[in-house]
Amino acid sequence: MLLVPLALSALLPLTVAAAPPAQLRLYPSPETHSTSTISLSAPQANAVLAHHLGVAQYEKLPLTNGDRRWEEALGSSGGWEQGQKVVVLLECGKEGCDDFIPETFAASKAYELPSLPVHSWTAAITLHLHRLATSLGLDPNSPVVVGLDSFVQGLKSLDGWSGWVGEELGARIGWDKIKETVKAAVEPVRQNLGLLTDVDFLDESANTLVTEMESLVTLVDTYAASASRSDDGPQGETPQIVAVHIKGMKAICDAHSRTSETYQRAASLLRQTLTATLASLSNEQESQQPTFVLLTLPPYSPPFFRKRAAWLSPFASGVNRYTSTQRPRSVAPPAHVKRSTIFSPSADAGRKVRRAASTPQPIVPSSKTCFESEEQLKNLTANCLDRGVGVKGLSTRSGDCWVCSCGKTTEGGKTKSWAGEGCEKEDLSGDFVLLFFSGLGLLLILFVSVLLLYNVGTTELPGTLSSVSGAGAGSKRD
Structure with missing residues (x-):
């Protein structure tokens, strides 16, 4: 009886620990x-991010719900002031980022953030920095904007990105997909690392981290050389916007424990490199104090039941979109409208955008996203990812709206069916139903065959056959 409490006590520490x-x-x-x-x-x-990055005019203040303590994070002086804007995004391991936070932020207060996927935060930062570059009259691809292109490439490397970044961000970063670049499997030559003098001890799990720290050292060396030039030298190379994304430490955290020597030395080296980088950028601007923003993101654990939504949708302002007189009412479907859903696997995918008057208008469940116009649908879903067409449906929540009617595509001689709000998921329901009922039919045939054979084997032979075979009456035939 004592084994059960001991077993529960042994498992208790495993359930208490939680990611920071x-x-x-x-x-x-x-x-x-x-x-x-x-x-x-x-x-x-x-x-808060928009305020300190100087693009608060694009956002509305969210609802406070009576608690206004969060407004302290806005500060008395805002990001509208001139000066450098530096954003550092750190992806942590399951133990957090406390071991390699740069000394610049050692005394700053930490505000807790909701658990969201990394690409949601990356999309928000990318949008804010593009807005900032526009307000400053800067080209996002110019030398004075550092690191923003890596954020854009990170977003575009995700499958189906064009359907989930939103209309404004998609227009700013370009709807065209980037081609996959083939990286040479040769170790890069490291020259004049400067700050990095102790990287040989790291193993293969630190390859990404070393590359990221090398880019920071290159940034420091480049702009330190620019600052040492004469007054007649080019002054436009001083960075105005800097975006840093460090994700290599996550691989080290996955491969090594927090107490291991590799982890400790890698964390110390990253902290020193980030501290030196931020200090160098601070010295570049003597008249204006730069604004530094640091986000530390532990591994994201998605909920068991979740609904996929646009990456920027969690950041939508808490201010109501409609007033009491403008709020749309729930629209009940007319009696003559057939209750078919556009998201059901049986829905036909080849229908035209402009429906005939006799064609029943599909009913869109309230749990599905329904776009206000056909143009909005094309922008936010990248024209249904070219795997379907936009059709006009009827939502029980907002009335007439537009959704994607997904179809079939042929790739490499293989036909695939698509489903989802943006035709981003492969529809395997038809194959599953075919395999399931085929297997069920085979099992049924096998069961009937065995049962038939068993019944035949247990049937008594007639008297005439029994006498001919020499067996007595009532004997059974094997």
């Missing part, structure tokens, strides 16, 4: 009067 929350740190740190931890919702965090 995502955090936001700012420098210069806003003055705060609250000693307790302040948790920001996604719209609040988005408002």
Whole structure:
């Protein structure tokens, strides 16, 4: 009887441990009067980021719900002031990022952030920095904007990105897909690393981290040389916007424990490199204090039941979109409309956008996204990823709207069916039904055959056959 409590006590520490929350740190740190931890919702965090990056005019303040402590993160002086804007995005391991946070943010207050996928935060930062470049009259691909292109390439490397980034961000980064680049399987030659003098101890799990730290060292060396030039030299090379995304430490955290020598030395080296990089960027601007923003993101654990949505949808403002007189009412479908859903696997995919008057208008469930116009559908879903067409449906929540009617494509001689709100998922329901009922039919035939053979074997032979075979009456035939 004592074994059960002992077993439960042994498993208890495994269930108590939890991943640290995502955090936001700012420098210069806003003055705060609250000693307790302040948790920001996604719209609040988005408002804080927009404020300190100088693009608050694009966002609305979210609803406070009576708790206004989060507004302390806005600070008395805002991002509308001139100066460098530097954003550092750190992907952590399951133990968090405390071991390699740069010393610049050591005394700054940490605001807890909601758990969201990394690409959601990356999309929000990319949109804010593109807006900032536009407001400053800068080309996002110019030398004074550093690292933003890596954020864009990271978004475009995700499958189906064009259907989930939103209309504005998609237009800013370009709807065209980037081609996969083939990387040479040759170790790069490291020259004049400067800050990096202790990387030989790292194993293969640190290849990404070493490459990222080398890019930071190159950034420091490049702009340090630019600052040492004479007054007649080019001054336009001083970075105005810097975006840094460090994700190589996550691989080390997965491969090594927190107490291992490899982890400790890698964390120390990354912290020193980031600290030196931020200090160098601070010295580039003597008249204006740069604004540093640090986001630390632990591994994301998606909920068991989740609905896929646009990557920027969690950051939508909490302000109601409609007033009391404009709020759309639930529209009941007319009696003559056939209750068929556009998202059911049996829906035909070859229908035209303009339906005939006799064709029943599909009913869209309230749980599905229904776009207000055909143009919005094409922009937000990249024209249904060229795997379907837009059709006009009837939502029980918002009335007439537009959805994707997914179809079939042929790739390499193989036909695939597609489903989903943006035709982003392969529809395997037809194959599953065919295999399931085929297997069920075979099992049924096998069962009937065995049962028939058993019944034949247990049937008594007639008397005439029994006498001929020499067996007595009532004997059985094998």
